[in-house]
Amino acid sequence: MNADELQNLREAVKSSPDNIPLRKYLANSLYKAKRYEEAEIEYKDALRLSANDTSLKLGLVRCFCKREKTSLGLVIVEEILQMPTPPPEAWLLYAKLLMQTNNPSEAKEAYEKAIILDDGLKDTFLESQINLKKAAGANPEPEKIQLGGQDWQGDDEKSVEIERPKTTFDEVGGMDKVKEEIRMKIIHPLAHPEIYKAYGKKIGGGILMYGPPGCGKTHLARATAGEVNANFISVGISEILDMYMGQSERNLHAIFEKARNLKPCVLFFDEVDALGANRSDMRQSVGRNIINQFLAELDGIEYDNDGVLILAATNTPWHLDPAFRRPGRFDRIIFVPPPDDAARASILKIKLEGKPAETINYEKITKRTKDFSGADIDAIIDIAIESKLDESIRQGKAVPINTKDIEKAVSRHKASTKEWFNTAKNYALFSNEAGLYDDILDFLNIKK
Numbered sequence: 090m091n092a093d094e095l096q097n098l099r100e101a102v103k104s105s106p107d108n109i110p111l112r113k114y115l116a117n118s119l120y121k122a123k124r125y126e127e128a129e130i131e132y133k134d135a136l137r138l139s140a141n142d143t144s145l146k147l148g149l150v151r152c153f154c155k156r157e158k159t160s161l162g163l164v165i166v167e168e169i170l171q172m173p174t175p176p177p178e179a180w181l182l183y184a185k186l187l188m189q190t191n192n193p194s195e196a197k198e199a200y201e202k203a204i205i206l207d208d209g210l211k212d213t214f215l216e217s218q219i220n221l222k223k224a225a226g227a228n229p230e231p232e233k234i235q236l237g238g239q240d241w242q243g244d245d246e247k248s249v250e251i252e253r254p255k256t257t258f259d260e261v262g263g264m265d266k267v268k269e270e271i272r273m274k275i276i277h278p279l280a281h282p283e284i285y286k287a288y289g290k291k292i293g294g295g296i297l298m299y300g301p302p303g304c305g306k307t308h309l310a311r312a313t314a315g316e317v318n319a320n321f322i323s324v325g326i327s328e329i330l331d332m333y334m335g336q337s338e339r340n341l342h343a344i345f346e347k348a349r350n351l352k353p354c355v356l357f358f359d360e361v362d363a364l365g366a367n368r369s370d371m372r373q374s375v376g377r378n379i380i381n382q383f384l385a386e387l388d389g390i391e392y393d394n395d396g397v398l399i400l401a402a403t404n405t406p407w408h409l410d411p412a413f414r415r416p417g418r419f420d421r422i423i424f425v426p427p428p429d430d431a432a433r434a435s436i437l438k439i440k441l442e443g444k445p446a447e448t449i450n451y452e453k454i455t456k457r458t459k460d461f462s463g464a465d466i467d468a469i470i471d472i473a474i475e476s477k478l479d480e481s482i483r484q485g486k487a488v489p490i491n492t493k494d495i496e497k498a499v500s501r502h503k504a505s506t507k508e509w510f511n512t513a514k515n516y517a518l519f520s521n522e523a524g525l526y527d528d529i530l531d532f533l534n535i536k537k
Contacts, residue, residue, distance in 0.1 A: 094118075095115075095118060095119065095122065095124075098111075098114065098115045098118060099115065101115075102115055107138060109135060109138055109139050109142070112131060112134060112135040112138070113135055113142075113144065113145060113148070115131050116128050116131035116132045116135060116145070116148055117148060119131060120148060120151060120152065125152045125155045125156050126152075126156065128148070128152050129149065129152040129153070129156065132145055132148045132149040132152060133149065136149065143169060143172070143176065146165050146168075146169055147169070147176065147178055147179060147182065149165060150162045150165050150166050150169075150179075150182050150186075151182065153165070153186075154182055154185050154186055154189075157189060159186050159189040159190060162182070162186045163183075163186050163190075166179055166182050166183050166186060167183070170183060177202075177203050177206035177207035177210055178203070178207075178210065180199045180200070180202040180203035180206065181199075181200065181203040181210050181212065181215075183196075183199040184196040184197070184199035184200035184203060184215060184219075185215060187199060188215070188218055188219065188222070191222070193218075193219045193222035196215075196219050197219050200212070200215060200216070200219065211395070212282070213279060213282055213352065213353055213395070213396045214279060214280075214282065214353075216352060216353070216396065217279075217317075217318065217319060217352065217353045217396075220320070220350075220351050220352070249322055249323075249324055249328050249344055250322075250323075251320055251321070251322055251347070251351065252311070252314070252320070252321040252322070252323070253314075253318075253320060253321065254311045254312070254314045254315040254321050255315055256308070256311050256312045256315045257312055257315045257316050258312050258313075258316055260312060261305065261308060261309055261312045262428060262431060262432035262433075262434070262435025262436055262439075263428050263429045263431050263432025263433075263435065264305070264309065264425065264428070264429075264432060267298070267309065267423050267424075267425055268309075270296070270421060270423050271296060271309070271313050271423075274296055274421050275296070275313060275317065275355075275398045276313070276316055276317055278290065279317050279319075279353055280317075295387060295399040295400070295401065295417075295418055295419040295420065295421070296399070296400050296401070296419065296421045296422075296423060297361070297401050297402075297403065297406065297409075297413070297414070297419035297421070297422045297423070298310075298400065298401070298402045298403075298423050298424075298425045299402070299403050299404070299405075299406040299422065299423070299424060299425065300404070300424055300425035300426055300427075300509075301404065301426075301427060301462060301505070301506035301509035301510065301513075302404050302462065302464065302505065302506075302509065303462035303463055303464025303465065303505060303506075304425050304426065304427050304428065304462045304463060304464075304506070305425065305428065305463050306359075306402035306425050307323070307357070307359060307402065308463075309425070310323070310355065310357040310400045310402065311323075311357075313355055313398070313400065314354075314355035314398075317353060317355075317398075319352075319353040319354055319355050319398065320348075320351040320353075320354040320355070321354070321355045321357065322344060322347065322348055322354060322355070322356050322357065323357045323359065324344055324356065324357065324358050324359070325359050325360065326360060326363040326364055328340065328344075329341050329344075329364060329379070330379075335378075337378075337379050337382075338378060338379060338382040341364075341379065341382050341383060341386060342382065342386065344356070345386040345392070345397070346392075348397045349392060349393060349394065349396075349397055352395070352396030352397050353396045353397070353398060354396070354397055354398065355398045355399075355400060356397060356398065356399050356400070357399075357400045357401070357402070358399070358400070358401040358402070359401075359402050360402065360403060360404070361401035361402065361403050361409065361413075362403040362404075362405050362406070362408045362409045364379060364380070364383060380410055380412075383413075384412055384413070384418065387399065387413075387417070387418045387419075388417060388418070399419075401419060402425075404509065406422070406525070406526075407516045407520060407526075414525075422525060424526075424528035424529065424532070426528075426532050427460050427461060427462050427504075427506045428461075428462070428463060428466075430455045430456075433454075433455050433458055433461060433466060434451040434452070434454075434455050436463050436466045436467075437449070437451055437454060437455075437466060437470075437495075438451065440466060440467060440470045441470065441490070444474070444490065445487040445488065445489040445490065446489050446490040446491070447489045447490065447491040447492070449490075449491070449492050449495065450492045453492060453496070454492065454495050454496065454499065457496065457499050458499060458504075459504075460504040460506050460507060460510075461504045461506070462504070462505055462506050464505065465502060465504055465505055465506070468502055469495060469498040469499050469501075469502050470495070470498070472497075472498035472501055472502060473490050473494040473495045473497070473498040474490065476494055476497065476498070477489075477490055477494065510529070510533065513526065513529050514529065514530075514533060514535070516529075517529040517530050517533075517535075518530070518535070
């Protein structure tokens with residue numbers, strides 16, 4: 090509702106000041122327009138005319154919650170909860186207010202009562218706040234998922250660490266197109282759950298990132314978790330595969346179950362093609378069983394994956410089983426190219442931060458490092474540092490790195506991405522019926 094329509098409503102209320110439904114409509118409209126202070130005034134005026142109207146009280150509590158008038162909100166909502174059959178929303182508002190008092194345990198109980206009474210009140214953002222607060226209070230050290238069953242014989246029990254990254258997209262140079270895809274699929278649904286819910290869209294799902302190695306896919310996944318203040322679980326093949334029959338599938342299920350209990354949670358599978366290789370190329374049933382388990386976990390038919398955000402990375406998407414690309418699984422496939430000019434300059438600055446260096450001509454270096462990955466840039470910085478070590482030892486002090494040192498390092502190192510593009514180009518040209526690899530051809534300026 091725009092400002093003119095709200096003004097017309099105000100005029101209508103002035104003409105009919107005792108019309109409670111009209112006052113309620115005005116208050117609700119102001120709240121939806123995020124004009125919480127004005128909405129609070131209207132709810133109070135309406136309650137003076139109808140002191141026992143529960144819906145008006147709930148509206149006022151909503152305003153108090155938004156404006157962090159926690160004590161006032163608690164007084165009213167606790168009164169509502171004394172009713173024989175309080176409305177489910179009262180429990181939800183109670184949970185939100187309890188979170189403002191830093192009481193996640195009681196907030197969790199209140200929230201669970203709300204969604205038991207009305208499943209439509211699910212609030213993924215509130216769930217994440219509760220889970221993160223509880224985890225931080227109970228265990229400030231990184232939590233680990235212990236894997237391996239009773240039959241596990243090794244000295245080092247398998248485990249996967251749960252992180253809470255602070256990195257955000259601001260710390261990831263370039264890759265604007267990739268970031269926007271992730272925003273649409275993951276970040277916007279969490280920030281605007283009511284809009285996605287109206288269209289019947291679930292919060293969660295999968296994104297597959299592919300591209301040459303060393304181009305920041307893992308860093309981007311971790312930054313995604315930081316953007317939405319979510320838990321982050323990074324999974325490699327070594328954490329899943331086990332020598333005992335059926336244990337690999339149980340390990341995979343345990344990781345997914347932990348992610349569901351910590352939602353919103355970003356679950357990241359690195360080198361996913363190692364776990365999800367094409368079943369038509371497999372001779373043994375063991376690998377097929379793992380893939381079938383993986384697909385079942387992704388489908389979320391038997392389990393609720395709402396709020397579980399699944400990212401995966403691969404350097405060889407053409408080796409991944411086609412079943413992973415079906416809707417509801419990894420239905421968004423994103424090409425992560427080598428960093429562009431701005432990103433390479435940003436990476437160079439980050440890598441040189443805190444090291445003895447003169448004023449570097451980043452533009453000059455950037456022009457000479459076309460097609461270099463983030464890992465390649467790391468390598469040239471190492472080469473430049475090594476070239477300064479002997480001189481620094483002779484002089485007894487750290488000799489600063491200069492632009493020429495880095496240029497010499499660039500001339501000694503070849504872009505590792507070129508070999509990948511030679512292979513990828515063949516798949517893009519000759520095995521690209523569905524257009525999955527069109528981004529590779531666009532990057533290489535090859536017309537189909």
